[in-house]
Amino acid sequence: MASEFDLIARHFTPATLPPEAGVALGVGDDCALLAPRPGQRLAVSVDTSVAEVHFPAAAPAEAVGHRALAVSLSDLAAVGAETRWCLMALSMAEPDEAWLADFARGFHALCAATGTALVGGDVTGGELAIGVTVMGEVPPELALTRSGASAGELIAVTGALGGGAGGLALWQRGERDLAHPLLARYLRPQPRLAAGLALRGLATAAIDISDGLLADLEHVLEASGVGARLEPSALPLAEGLVAALGDDAACRAALAGGDDYELLVTLPAARLTTARQRLADVGLALSVIGEVNEAPGIAGVDASSVRGWQHFGARTPRRRP
């Protein structure tokens, strides 16, 4: 068994890092030793992905590796942080070298694409689950939080919604072509790190859409002490969503499906043009979907019409302690 775990360990030893990665000591000692930059806040988050709770156990291992990192990086995006480092804790019943090689390829590829250095972690026995801790940096005055929304501001989302739930629905129907745009959205979400950086100084509040638009908007409203009116017809729907699910289910997926990993932000109307220009520079749309007001709750949607909408993790929602 030990030799098999040595195989695992080798899959997660990253390439030599450049000095600007700020890694004085990386994988292989009791701790990694990192060099945070002066004057920055350290932004940290952890997300755990459990097989059959957060992703299908039969999903391609490369996608599982990508996705486990992506959902954590999405939290850095939501606070406007620049990603720097991550730790990866993997539990699996038995080491499977082919699976691990694919998993590691997906994980490392997203590390490389985003400039995130894997600096440590552990591999243990147990049911298949991956916990990824991410660390990034953001200047104190530019950090985005959930609590800054004010009445009169616009509510906007990056990219398109419903793809996560749409992809899950397709997966459950047997679709296995990862090139399908909805399946790609579900299994290989793209953390909106560039959007988070672009919205620094423009957004007044932000959150990533992991639990579903309504649930995540509710978190912002509660933290900010405000309410909202949504315009469901303005929701930007993921490519292929209506064709796959039909109009009604597509709208429900966008409102409550979760797993989209887009950013939901509030901002004054006067900043909308600048925000859209900056997001266009990183290849993303920014759609206005409603307005912040003073009346508690979310108006404009019939909550009962989306109640009972299930996504994969619905029986065990992820909650932050």
Add this chain to the structure above:
Amino acid sequence: MASEFDLIARHFTPATLPPEAGVALGVGDDCALLAPRPGQRLAVSVDTSVAEVHFPAAAPAEAVGHRALAVSLSDLAAVGAETRWCLMALSMAEPDEAWLADFARGFHALCAATGTALVGGDVTGGELAIGVTVMGEVPPELALTRSGASAGELIAVTGALGGGAGGLALWQRGERDLAHPLLARYLRPQPRLAAGLALRGLATAAIDISDGLLADLEHVLEASGVGARLEPSALPLAEGLVAALGDDAACRAALAGGDDYELLVTLPAARLTTARQRLADVGLALSVIGEVNEAPGIAGVDASSVRGWQHFGARTPRRRP
């Protein structure tokens, strides 16, 4: 289910933190925002504790909470870091409020005792497992690593060995009195943070003893490119160990049992008196158990006599990627 998870969330919302905790934004947003101190290295590590792999599922929840944090803090101790912050990722099949309250009490008590601020985490469905990410700080020139040992130096350990394996053996025999010193050693290990700080500038290499003395010494020897001779008769045995296991098994437990969370260090003989004085100030002994030399491997012990010794995690050893 959501309301039950809200109960969980409440258990992990810590008390208000003082400004010196360096927490600009704590539990409850997408990321925590922290203020590292200038000129320090950020030391980070994650350890996952899985029920029935790393601890008995029937262990008292308060001890499980303590232990999950302690094993991660032990990594900070091993590099001589001062503990600052942690993230806690808990998976469990069904929320059990009484269990969670006890678990949280154990976790928070060790946070308070060590000055570690819980700044975030997540709670998900899945088999019972706890991943704890710890973050601490150490001046660059004072960080202890595994790679600094040189031939001619002494090998020493803090405290006493074999208590982890001895406690597990007692647990498996049905002992349930957590006041028993061996059971306390196994279920409520004390991370040697003060010892790690005290050994800054004195130890040339360090590691915490989680996998067993021989295995962890081997990590130091490999990282440092040296060998060692051990003096088994010099091993400091945990209180009650010989009485519980007998002489032979006590020695094997100390050599290979693991789960002790003492520090193993190397240091020049000329620094021994100072090191012992500093450790005495924090209530710990420092026992010389051997010497570093140039011959590869570990001399002085009959490896075959300890081969096959099992501890709880033996079938799925924890390995760092």
